[in-house]
Amino acid sequence: MYSQTRVYFPYVSPFDPCPPIRVKTFQVNPQLFIGFQPENLPQFSPMEALRHGVLWPALYSPYAGRGDQEGLEG
């Protein structure tokens, strides 16, 4: 299953006052590709669904942070 994180590279001007952010990430969740949800998709068990935050594995979207805040989390 490919990662749901994509990146883009903002334009960095020589006159930027602050240190440039060269890589930005954004999430591409499954619901963007599924459209209208079909019936009878496979489901998690209740406990798993609670852990994953969604009832259907097809729509599961893990989020592991923006990746630009090492050491800042928590």
Added chain:
Amino acid sequence: MTNTPQPIDNRFYEMLERLQAVDFVLVELNLYLDTHPNDMQAINQYNEQAEQRWAIAHEFEALYGPLTNFGHSYSGYPWQWNQVPWPWQV
């Protein structure tokens, strides 16, 4: 939630977690059914889960007192609703 603060055993947390899982499935199914009113299989699952949810809740309340008030749960004697521990203390 009983009058004498009963030591909370792990069965308390176990049952609460099971109830939480079933409640979450019900929330998901409810939102799904809002946009898929004709999905018979999901409706059956929703009703099964609702029935199961009440079984778990009543089992829990029989042991540890009411989960909700204002008539949505029974109470033992004496009145158990405002006894410790509260949900945020658990």
